Amino acid sequence: MKKVFLVTNMAEESNREETITGATAVWSVAESHGVTHVFANPGTTEMHFVGAFESVRKIEPILTLHETVASGAADGYARVKKGSNVNIPGVTLLHLSPGLMNASANLHNAHRAGSSVVNVVGDMSTWHSGTDPVLESSIADIAKINGAVVSSKVPAAIAADAKEAFVTATRNSTSPGASKVVTLIVPHDRSWERVSKVSVEDVIRGDASPLEQLNEDREQRSQHLQSPEQATTKGSVAERMHAQLTELLDEKEVPPPFTTKTTFRSIGLTSQSSIRYASMLREEFKLDIQPTIMYDYSLVWDLVLYIEDRLAIENKNSGGENSFSPASSPTRESADVGKKNTSHSHGLSEPVQKAINAFGKSFVKSILKSESGRVGVYLGGDAGIRENLERVCGIFRKLGISEDSIYVENAFSRIDRGGDLMVKRCPYFPRDAMATLASFETLVLVDAKKPVAMFGYKDQNFSSLIRQGEDDVWEIEAPPGGKLTDAFEAIEAAIDKKANTWRTDVADAKNDKHRERVTRAAKENTLRETSGKLTPAAMCGTIAKSQPENCVVVDESLTSGSMYWDATDAFSPQFTHLTLTGGAIGFGLSAAVGAAVADRSRKVIAFQADGSGLYDCQALWTMARYNLNVCVVICNISSYNILNIENVMQRVEDANKTNVSKSLTSLGEPTIDWVTMAKSFGFRMATRCDTIESFQMVFQEAMEKNGDGPILVEAVL
Numbered sequence: 254m255k256k257v258f259l260v261t262n263m264a265e266e267s268n269r270e271e272t273i274t275g276a277t278a279v280w281s282v283a284e285s286h287g288v289t290h291v292f293a294n295p296g297t298t299e300m301h302f303v304g305a306f307e308s309v310r311k312i313e314p315i316l317t318l319h320e321t322v323a324s325g326a327a328d329g330y331a332r333v334k335k336g337s338n339v340n341i342p343g344v345t346l347l348h349l350s351p352g353l354m355n356a357s358a359n360l361h362n363a364h365r366a367g368s369s370v371v372n373v374v375g376d377m378s379t380w381h382s383g384t385d386p387v388l389e390s391s392i393a394d395i396a397k398i399n400g401a402v403v404s405s406k407v408p409a410a411i412a413a414d415a416k417e418a419f420v421t422a423t424r425n426s427t428s429p430g431a432s433k434v435v436t437l438i439v440p441h442d443r444s445w446e447r448v449s450k451v452s453v454e455d456v457i458r459g460d461a462s463p464l465e466q467l468n469e470d471r472e473q474r475s476q477h478l479q480s481p482e483q484a485t486t487k488g489s490v491a492e493r494m495h496a497q498l499t500e501l502l503d504e505k506e507v508p509p510p511f512t513t514k515t516t517f518r519s520i521g522l523t524s525q526s527s528i529r530y531a532s533m534l535r536e537e538f539k540l541d542i543q544p545t546i547m548y549d550y551s552l553v554w555d556l557v558l559y560i561e562d563r564l565a566i567e568n569k570n571s572g573g574e575n576s577f578s579p580a581s582s583p584t585r586e587s588a589d590v591g592k593k594n595t596s597h598s599h600g601l602s603e604p605v606q607k608a609i610n611a612f613g614k615s616f617v618k619s620i621l622k623s624e625s626g627r628v629g630v631y632l633g634g635d636a637g638i639r640e641n642l643e644r645v646c647g648i649f650r651k652l653g654i655s656e657d658s659i660y661v662e663n664a665f666s667r668i669d670r671g672g673d674l675m676v677k678r679c680p681y682f683p684r685d686a687m688a689t690l691a692s693f694e695t696l697v698l699v700d701a702k703k704p705v706a707m708f709g710y711k712d713q714n715f716s717s718l719i720r721q722g723e724d725d726v727w728e729i730e731a732p733p734g735g736k737l738t739d740a741f742e743a744i745e746a747a748i749d750k751k752a753n754t755w756r757t758d759v760a761d762a763k764n765d766k767h768r769e770r771v772t773r774a775a776k777e778n779t780l781r782e783t784s785g786k787l788t789p790a791a792m793c794g795t796i797a798k799s800q801p802e803n804c805v806v807v808d809e810s811l812t813s814g815s816m817y818w819d820a821t822d823a824f825s826p827q828f829t830h831l832t833l834t835g836g837a838i839g840f841g842l843s844a845a846v847g848a849a850v851a852d853r854s855r856k857v858i859a860f861q862a863d864g865s866g867l868y869d870c871q872a873l874w875t876m877a878r879y880n881l882n883v884c885v886v887i888c889n890i891s892s893y894n895i896l897n898i899e900n901v902m903q904r905v906e907d908a909n910k911t912n913v914s915k916s917l918t919s920l921g922e923p924t925i926d927w928v929t930m931a932k933s934f935g936f937r938m939a940t941r942c943d944t945i946e947s948f949q950m951v952f953q954e955a956m957e958k959n960g961d962g963p964i965l966v967e968a969v970l
């Protein structure tokens with residue numbers, strides 16, 4: 254026994270002395286977060302990271318030939334890896350600020366998609382920084398545009414810094430649309446300096462003091478929540494608030510609901526948070542506070558802070574860590590930057606659970622009271638993940654709301670559709686989108702930001718796409734410290750109690766009719782012609798009919814794919830659909846790389862408009878090099894077609910008078926040969942099709958091939 258004990262001790266001692274490079278520490282942390290691949294375009298300051306892949310063998314580096322491919326791939330990877338309770342970040346390795354700048358357009362898309370992405374960016378050595386070497390400029394300033402920044406400047410803190418970056422990128426957020434893009438800046442010397450292996454393992458296991466962390470979080474939260482009034486007000490928040498509320502309710506003799514307009518909602522809280530807060534306050538102060546109102550209350554920020562404190566105390570007592578910020582509070586963006594955030598969900602605290610139950614009850618009661626055809630649902634964020642979508646459709650079915658009243662954002666990050674799930678897509682143009690949503694009296698947003706017009710057009714003077722009043726818009730989202738599914742659970746519990754008033758039959762009858770209508774129209778529109786010149790409609794119908802079950806479709810088809818949604822509703826088995834979320838074109842081919850790397854068992858179809866595909870066509874080389882199971886369909890219309898449409902729609906003065914303006918939307922002269930391009934990037938299979946028959950044959954064949962490397966089909970339209 255003694256001998257064994259001695260040996261163990263000696264092993265521990267030698268472990269303690271074992272050191273690894275900072276770069277290896279970063280990849281070890283990444284590995285502990287489930288990361289399997291890094292999309293890289295390194296330079297001098299990242300060479301130790303390149304070497305560190307030799308030590309962390311579970312992570313495979315993927316070389317991309319432009320940083321926009323790396324960031325788009327990281328986004329596609331994260332979207333495919335995501336589960337209803339799983340978040341594995343896409344990771345990039347980029348060279349200084351120029352590398353990050355090249356990656357930024359697709360990081361913008363990733364930010365808008367709510368994708369978890371960690372960029373590891375090398376910087377000049379700490380002692381060299383500031384001497385103005387040619388490649389130097391502020392990495393943090395560029396990174397901040399798309400999300401949070403963690404700078405690893407302190408010696409030996411690299412594992413903790415990396416952990417902070419990965420935790421921040423994968424946290425549950427209560428705010429739909431909050432960025433999960435995080436940039437970890439690592440000075441050159443920090444990447445080669447050696448750190449104790451045991452200390453890195455401690456960080457990975459999370460042996461840091463939670464209390465310390467909690468205090469730091471709370472301090473930061475109260476700083477970013479402070480209003481000018483708060484800074485000068487004395488007394489505890491609870492005391493002040495009680496006095497204020499009592500005075501408000503007793504002396505002013507204005508029974509709720511009050512009439513003036515300072516509300517929880519007006520400071521950016523959602524309906525869900527407002528109801529939650531009101532119910533907590535009711536319970537605490539035994540005052541009659543109505544849900545969505547705190548009218549005429551001048552220190553409404555105090556309420557927020559007070560509840561934050563309550564949540565933090567509750568969490569501390571239950572051993573959990575919590576992170577909470579009111580949705581889109583004015584200071585949220587700045588607070589995200591450089592903030593320590595270690596949110597993990599360990600179950601909801603009691604007050605949050607009570608509050609969310611109260612929300613569920615109010616919601617179900619109200620929706621059951623409304624006329625079912627007058628309630629519209631708008632899905633965003635994680636609502637499209639299959640488990641979530643099934644639950645959402647199940648919930649609304651019981652409430653009598655049919656699939657043709659359930660819309661998904663036009664620019665959605667992921668929706669697992671097809672088979673027996675059918676929802677609608679909100680139209681692209683603002684006027685159409687607004688009219689669609691305005692046809693409902695009540696609107697329910699599920700994990701979605703309130704939609705605004707993509708552009709402010711000359712003759713359309715509106716921004717919000719929502720016409721309903723504040724009290725007719727419900728927002729379902731993750732509660733503080735919890736997950737979106739906690740909100741679903743509360744609603745389902747409330748629905749279960751109302752089993753005798755379910756309106757499933759109403760929804761089912763409408764659903765049947767809706768499906769019939771969609772299938773008839775899709776057949777008529779996309780399958781009517783079977784031969785002759787290839788058209789966008791025939792292409793959409795063919796893809797929808799032939800795409801295999803469980804494939805991933807990365808859809809940057811823009812105008813050529815306008816009939817694809819309905820065609821897939823009608824003909825496609827279950828699949829995962831990803832789109833361009835941030836409007837920064839040049840995402841599709843890159844995201845297809847990431848999607849194919851994330852799950853090699855799934856066929857990926859990159860449904861790609863030609864103009865957009867030319868921003869990141871280097872992705873083709875990465876597809877070929879790593880033998881990815883991707884079928885690229887290029888919609889070759891030799892133009893920026895959407896801009897021609899905009900020209901007409903915006904009634905642009907003098908447009909097309911001569912060839913000058915036309916030349917800026919045409920991609921012809923010289924024509925681009927995608928087949929030759931693909932072959933030059935290493936594709937073994939690339940074919941051009943200009944008839945319906947040839948496209949049907951080639952695409953069908955491409956769907957049957959697996960493991961033979963990528964295929965490109967150039968659809969000449």
Ligand SMILES: Cc1ncc(C[n+]2csc(CCOP(=O)(O)OP(=O)(O)O)c2C)c(N)n1
Nearest residue numbers: 811812837838862863864865892893894895
């Ligand atoms: C990064 C970026 N640059 C420029 C634009 C402006 N823009 C929007 S659509 C478009 C052309 C799209 O053409 P294509 O991809 O061929 O699709 P099509 O309209 O032909 O269907 C351009 C240049 C943009 N949205 N993002």
Ligand SMILES: [Mg+2]
Nearest residue numbers: 863864892894
């Ligand atoms: Mg085009």
